[in-house]
Amino acid sequence: MTQALHSLPTPSLLLDVATFERNIARLDARLRARGNVLWRPHLKTAKSAAVAARILAGRAAKAAVSTLQEAEYFAACGIRDLLYTVPITPDKIARVARLTQRGIQLCVILDDLAMARTLTREGALLGVRVPVMLEVDCDAHRGGIDPASPELTQIADELAQGRGTIFRGVLTHAGASYSCTTSAQITALAADERSAAVKAATRIRSAGVACPQISVGSTPTAMFGDSFDDVTELRAGVYFFNDLTMAGLGVCSLADVALSVLTTVVGHQVRQRRLLLDAGWMALSADRSPASQRIFAGYGVLASVDGQLLPGLGVLDTNQEHGMVGRIDDQPIDFTDFPIGTRLRVLPNHACATAAAFDAYHALMPDGDVALWARCRGW
Amino acid sequence: MTQALHSLPTPSLLLDVATFERNIARLDARLRARGNVLWRPHLKTAKSAAVAARILAGRAAKAAVSTLQEAEYFAACGIRDLLYTVPITPDKIARVARLTQRGIQLCVILDDLAMARTLTREGALLGVRVPVMLEVDCDAHRGGIDPASPELTQIADELAQGRGTIFRGVLTHAGASYSCTTSAQITALAADERSAAVKAATRIRSAGVACPQISVGSTPTAMFGDSFDDVTELRAGVYFFNDLTMAGLGVCSLADVALSVLTTVVGHQVRQRRLLLDAGWMALSADRSPASQRIFAGYGVLASVDGQLLPGLGVLDTNQEHGMVGRIDDQPIDFTDFPIGTRLRVLPNHACATAAAFDAYHALMPDGDVALWARCRGW
Numbered sequence: 001m002t003q004a005l006h007s008l009p010t011p012s013l014l015l016d017v018a019t020f021e022r023n024i025a026r027l028d029a030r031l032r033a034r035g036n037v038l039w040r041p042h043l044k045t046a047k048s049a050a051v052a053a054r055i056l057a058g059r060a061a062k063a064a065v066s067t068l069q070e071a072e073y074f075a076a077c078g079i080r081d082l083l084y085t086v087p088i089t090p091d092k093i094a095r096v097a098r099l100t101q102r103g104i105q106l107c108v109i110l111d112d113l114a115m116a117r118t119l120t121r122e123g124a125l126l127g128v129r130v131p132v133m134l135e136v137d138c139d140a141h142r143g144g145i146d147p148a149s150p151e152l153t154q155i156a157d158e159l160a161q162g163r164g165t166i167f168r169g170v171l172t173h174a175g176a177s178y179s180c181t182t183s184a185q186i187t188a189l190a191a192d193e194r195s196a197a198v199k200a201a202t203r204i205r206s207a208g209v210a211c212p213q214i215s216v217g218s219t220p221t222a223m224f225g226d227s228f229d230d231v232t233e234l235r236a237g238v239y240f241f242n243d244l245t246m247a248g249l250g251v252c253s254l255a256d257v258a259l260s261v262l263t264t265v266v267g268h269q270v271r272q273r274r275l276l277l278d279a280g281w282m283a284l285s286a287d288r289s290p291a292s293q294r295i296f297a298g299y300g301v302l303a304s305v306d307g308q309l310l311p312g313l314g315v316l317d318t319n320q321e322h323g324m325v326g327r328i329d330d331q332p333i334d335f336t337d338f339p340i341g342t343r344l345r346v347l348p349n350h351a352c353a354t355a356a357a358f359d360a361y362h363a364l365m366p367d368g369d370v371a372l373w374a375r376c377r378g379w
Numbered sequence: 380m381t382q383a384l385h386s387l388p389t390p391s392l393l394l395d396v397a398t399f400e401r402n403i404a405r406l407d408a409r410l411r412a413r414g415n416v417l418w419r420p421h422l423k424t425a426k427s428a429a430v431a432a433r434i435l436a437g438r439a440a441k442a443a444v445s446t447l448q449e450a451e452y453f454a455a456c457g458i459r460d461l462l463y464t465v466p467i468t469p470d471k472i473a474r475v476a477r478l479t480q481r482g483i484q485l486c487v488i489l490d491d492l493a494m495a496r497t498l499t500r501e502g503a504l505l506g507v508r509v510p511v512m513l514e515v516d517c518d519a520h521r522g523g524i525d526p527a528s529p530e531l532t533q534i535a536d537e538l539a540q541g542r543g544t545i546f547r548g549v550l551t552h553a554g555a556s557y558s559c560t561t562s563a564q565i566t567a568l569a570a571d572e573r574s575a576a577v578k579a580a581t582r583i584r585s586a587g588v589a590c591p592q593i594s595v596g597s598t599p600t601a602m603f604g605d606s607f608d609d610v611t612e613l614r615a616g617v618y619f620f621n622d623l624t625m626a627g628l629g630v631c632s633l634a635d636v637a638l639s640v641l642t643t644v645v646g647h648q649v650r651q652r653r654l655l656l657d658a659g660w661m662a663l664s665a666d667r668s669p670a671s672q673r674i675f676a677g678y679g680v681l682a683s684v685d686g687q688l689l690p691g692l693g694v695l696d697t698n699q700e701h702g703m704v705g706r707i708d709d710q711p712i713d714f715t716d717f718p719i720g721t722r723l724r725v726l727p728n729h730a731c732a733t734a735a736a737f738d739a740y741h742a743l744m745p746d747g748d749v750a751l752w753a754r755c756r757g758w
Binding site: 006007009010011012044066067068085086087088089090091092095111112114115137140142143146175264265266267268269271272276278281282283285286287288319320321322324339340341350352353356357358359377378379 | 388391468474493660
């Protein structure tokens with residue numbers, strides 16, 4: 001493997017498969033211990049058939065996606081039960097209907113009465129019944145209707161009665177969990193996430209509308225939630241790769257970060273005490289999510305080519321194709337340890353953003369082989 | 380055109396070609412007025428044959444690039460005089476040599492004596508002479524050797540004498556200009572940029588080594604520099620698209636921003652006074668460069684589908700595929716102005732980063748047509 005890591009072009013995206021599979025097993029064990037809640041992995045981070053195949057191995061072939069392009073890509077890979085987690089709009093209905101007509105169960109979401117009417121009318125005109133969930137707001141973070149809103153039952157009824165829709169249930173996402181600073185906060189938010197969704201479903205059922213599914217989830221709340229009672233499915237996506245944001249939240253340790261960017265030292269800025277890398281924000285992403293967390297991040301932390309952490313070193317700044325590495329305590333770097341041409345790895349701030357910079361993973365297999373796993377891209 | 384803008388999938392990347400061509404003409408006029416300095420456009424922002432063809436129309440087919448992938452792509456497009464502006468490392472020499480053997484003049488850069496020796500030795504072993512420039516540091520921002528350093532002339536001599544290299548001259552880049560807050564600062568930095576490069580060239584020439592080229596540039600210093608005397612070429616890349624960072628620097632006005640992301644309103648968060656868009660950080664990038672500047676940015680400012688600015692509205696926050704739009708003064712939005720399905724444009728913080736999210740431009744031609752211009756990608 002080390003030989004391969006010296007011959008790959010840099011920057012390249014590495015996926016440590018042993019760590020990735022350990023992360024999958026860890027969430028799996030957690031959910032089994034909490035009432036065997038069913039899960040629907042979110043593939044917005046992975047965007048890869050090979051990655052999805054390992055996540056879904058031995059499980060039902062269902063997933064959540066963040067774009068219609070992902071839906072089409074994963075449908076072509078044989079995943080026929082999909083949930084598109086950005087609210088549907090009139091212009092996207094025809095594209096959804098084309099998948100429906102091919103027998104793909106692509107469930108959409110919405111939170112607006114006028115849009116519910118449009119969807120069921122357009123679905124009927126196109127000769128399809130589009131599965132749909134009603135998005136509920138649990139943390140004022142993204143979309144969704146207030147579970148106490150009078151419109152909640154109106155929308156559910158519209159979707160259930162409409163000829164162009166099949167009402168599947170309610171969905172929420174505690175996106176605010178990414179900004180928590182303690183695990184106790186995350187646990188509390190997980191309880192809010194669950195109770196908002198259950199409250200909405202209960203109101204809808206009380207109004208006489210069948211509401212079979214209650215879908216919740218985010219990686220932090222999936223890992224710290226105490227109870228998933230009454231929840232029918234849990235969504236999470238980042239947990240199988242992990243990143244510095246998840247480590248900063250206490251969701252994982254740095255040893256659980258499966259993703260890294262392979263890079264080469266291209267220069268020494270002696271006066272500024274910086275190593276220059278050939279990985280800038282184009283490869284690492286400009287995401288600074290962990291900046292407010294306990295773990296220093298800058299644009300990523302450093303490891304050796306074989307994955308051993310190099311404590312105290314971080315990517316302090318970036319240009320488009322340059323990363324500037326320094327000691328976090330601003331002490332001098334011993335440049336003789338890092339001659340030009342030295343290969344290093346950068347652990348990413350945000351796995352979703354860093355992976356998006358690349359068209360493929362170089363998957364480091366437990367047996368030492370390196371496989372190329374393609375990613376999809378676009379909308 | 381408006382019809383096309385309602386049928387394109389969203390998010391999509393729009394390039395207003397009239398604005399783009401006006402920006403090219405503006406820099407061109409500036410350089411003609413200042414001694415007709417030759418320029419070498421940097422194509423790291425464009426990454427597109429169609430864009431490059433318009434930038435280079437009527438000029439010598441030469442350019443700067445930020446990756447070897449760009450070098451190979453633009454060489455295949457017929458641009459045979461290229462400058463790769465990330466320091467060369469041992470592992471990349473063979474790939475450079477393959478272009479050299481095909482008759483492409485791909486000039487590399489470095490700032491390290493050991494690397495200079497490696498390059499000239501490896502070049503000779505591969506049977507090529509690699510054109511190379513010595514990078515000089517003018518602002519402690521990126522790479523480059525101190526123009527006063529004793530090693531400067533040693534490296535130049537090594538490159539000039541070596542059998543595997545052709546010494547072309549010196550190069551610098553005032554990357555710190557992106558962080559200036561006044562045009563006077565930029566003008567001063569442009570003077571520093573020029574004088575660092577000229578000083579280095581003068582020292583090298585005094586040591587008896589021919590130093591034909593002096594290459595400087597960044598978009599801000601190109602637009603605000605008073606003198607380019609003795610400079611043989613100027614590099615700039617962002618100026619032809621422009622963005623909120625350039626507007627914040629006073630390099631352009633918002634009307635000069637040629638790039639935007641077409642997006643659809645997918646939700647109304649009434650309590651939070653937010654519109655939800657289907658363009659999050661995946662489409663807009665997580666780049667927050669203008670955050671410290673005079674122009675509010677968040678993740679971008681809003682315009683109508685036909686490009687009219689919507690003053691007071693900004694993308695205040697993003698998720699992967701959601702943008703949250705609010706009024707900058709936090710007053711309520713009149714949601715009836717923006718029904719679900721409304722199309723809007725977002726002007727980008729940083730053109731290089733936003734364009735990188737897409738595989739193609741939808742070029743809005745002055746005659747109303749919309750052309751698809753492909754981009755290259757990767758390393």
